[in-house]
Structure formats: C-alpha cells, structure tokens
Amino acid sequence: MRLIFQECSMIFTLVNLVGALSQSFGQKDAISTTIINFNNEKMQITWATRKLFPGKNVSFYYTFEEGKQKYWKTCPTYLLTQDYNSGCLFKTEGCTLAFSIMNSNGSEELFSKRLKTDFYIKPNRPENVTFFWKDDTVTVTCNKPERGVKCLRLELQYKSKYDKGWQSRTSKCCRVGEQGFDPRKCYSFRVRLKRIVPFCNVVDYSSDWEAETFWMNSILLDSCDDEIKTQSNTVILLSCLMAVFLMIFILLILLCKWQRLQKSVMPTIPDPKYIFTDLFNDHSGNFQKMLDHNQQHKGFEHPGTGEDLHIREVSKSYTLLD
Numbered sequence: 001m002r003l004i005f006q007e008c009s010m011i012f013t014l015v016n017l018v019g020a021l022s023q024s025f026g027q028k029d030a031i032s033t034t035i036i037n038f039n040n041e042k043m044q045i046t047w048a049t050r051k052l053f054p055g056k057n058v059s060f061y062y063t064f065e066e067g068k069q070k071y072w073k074t075c076p077t078y079l080l081t082q083d084y085n086s087g088c089l090f091k092t093e094g095c096t097l098a099f100s101i102m103n104s105n106g107s108e109e110l111f112s113k114r115l116k117t118d119f120y121i122k123p124n125r126p127e128n129v130t131f132f133w134k135d136d137t138v139t140v141t142c143n144k145p146e147r148g149v150k151c152l153r154l155e156l157q158y159k160s161k162y163d164k165g166w167q168s169r170t171s172k173c174c175r176v177g178e179q180g181f182d183p184r185k186c187y188s189f190r191v192r193l194k195r196i197v198p199f200c201n202v203v204d205y206s207s208d209w210e211a212e213t214f215w216m217n218s219i220l221l222d223s224c225d226d227e228i229k230t231q232s233n234t235v236i237l238l239s240c241l242m243a244v245f246l247m248i249f250i251l252l253i254l255l256c257k258w259q260r261l262q263k264s265v266m267p268t269i270p271d272p273k274y275i276f277t278d279l280f281n282d283h284s285g286n287f288q289k290m291l292d293h294n295q296q297h298k299g300f301e302h303p304g305t306g307e308d309l310h311i312r313e314v315s316k317s318y319t320l321l322d
C-alpha cells in the first residue's frame, strides 16, 4: 500500500513537473520545429510556416539562460519561405535555449520551447582524413575535434562499382578500419562523423560526407570511372577494327565474285562502234544483210550472248525508225 502510494506520488510529481514546465515556458502546441546546432557554433530553427501559420508573418525571439537574467533577443537572420519567415539562424551561446514564435507585432505567443542545445548537435565534416593501407586492410583516421569526441563515431562507407549499396563500418572517433578489399577492384570511400543517439543527441545527426576518394590496390585514383572508361574504349576500338576488317573481307569476296560473274555472264561488252563499222564497211549500210551474215557465222548456237542481244536491240530500234 505504501509502495503504491509512493509510486502514485512520484507520478503525480512528474505530471506536475511536466505541467509546470510547459506552463512556465508557454508550450502552447506541440508543433514541429526542426532544430539543428551546427557544430555547437550556430543554431538553425525552422518551422513549416505555410502549414502552421498560413498568411501570417511570425516573429522569433530566443534566449540562452546562462546566469541569472534572461535577455530575449530578436532573430538576427530570418530564413524565408515564399517571403514569409520560416526559420531563424543565430549563434550558439550556451547549453539551455528557450525560443518563442510570436505574431508579427509580438503581442501573442504562438509557440515556445526550451531545450538543451547539446542534444541537437550536427558535427562538422571530419578534417584531415587519412587512409592507411596494409595489404587488404585500410585504416581511416581524422583529426580529433576539440569538443565532444566521446559523443562521436567515425563512419566509413565503401563500395566497388559491382556493389549496389554502400557497405558501412562505424567505430570510435577517430579511427575506423576494414579489411578484405580485392586488389583488382576500384573502391569508392566516404567518411563522416555521427553523434551517438540517444546518449548525446536526441536527434540522429551526422556530419555531411567528406569528399569521396577512390582506391584500387592501395593506390589513390581520380575516380573509378577510369576503369570502366578505358575498358569501354578498348571495346569500342576493337569492335571498330573488327568492323573494318569484316568490311574489307566482304568487299574482297564481292570483288572476286564480281570478276567471276563478269567472266561467265558478260565475256566482253561489245562496243557498238564496231557493229556499225561492220555495217558500213562490209554490208554497205544494209542492216538486214549484216544480220544474215552474222547469223550465218554464229548461228543460233549461242543465243543470248552479249553480241546477239545487242544486235537484236539495234535491229529493233531500226525497225522503229522505219
């Protein structure tokens, strides 16, 4: 009974505390704001202004509750969405922050919140990242940040061009290693710093990725595309050569065939000049006489030879002329 009473009173105290907190800091609605503390240097607080405060240009006030007094400050740099204030940027000046979103003239509070800035840290990119290779093993290190090293993890991601997704490996700041790299493959690597959740951050923030680097058999490359490019270039060159050879081959075959065809089908193309020399010299212009003469000499044993065809053609045209 006493135990239950104790529990109840504890819950009651907790409820009271939460109530008191939300009252004292004027937490009106649990609207969603996005809070980022960039490397414990700069705060960025944003809100979906069009959804939350349509048609209103709200104003933002904040204070760091260090020491006894609270000095409320107006937002030094607003972020705008379609010309309406949708966020505020300001310097991180302490651990405990209270902010308030008011209507435009500051007469009505629309939202407020109090928070520990440490829980919203987004770290900077790792600095001075070095890769140390030994056989198929890589060890990546970076400079230790000045503050909060215990809250940081160094994350290494890598992939070869045959991998679809990134492989990930995370370790204590500021050293991470991985092994089993194929010396024939080119790998992309990237690293970032992560804040530990939920012990250090309430939101899962990581730094941006440090620029990708490319490695093959412990040698730093400009990119892994080179490998693909040179390969495809060789392929293109080879296929071009093949195509050229094939065309030459086909042309040669055609030439041979053509020569054979010429010999068998059209022995020699007769020059009509000579037909008419015959006509005028031997037969004194009498075409019928020449035809008879030719038929006597050649007969019809070789019908369809070039000469015969020609003569028939010529005789036809003569008939037409008559």
Ligand SMILES: *[C@@H]1O[C@H](CO)[C@@H](O)[C@H](O)[C@H]1NC(C)=O
Residues within 6 Å of the ligand: 057, 078, 083, 084, 085
């Ligand atoms: C809202 O206020 C900001 C400055 O606080 C101003 O730059 C902006 O033009 C205002 N927008 C509208 C729609 O009045």
Ligand SMILES: *[C@@H]1O[C@H](CO)[C@@H](O)[C@H](O)[C@H]1NC(C)=O
Residues within 6 Å of the ligand: 103, 104, 105, 106, 107
């Ligand atoms: C502030 O603006 C509200 C409307 O947004 C208006 O009702 C109120 O009278 C204004 N107060 C002052 C002091 O101008």
Ligand SMILES: *[C@@H]1O[C@H](CO)[C@@H](O)[C@H](O)[C@H]1NC(C)=O
Residues within 6 Å of the ligand: 128, 130, 143
């Ligand atoms: C980067 O690291 C190397 C070796 O780890 C060190 O010699 C150099 O001073 C570092 N540079 C910076 C800017 O910290």
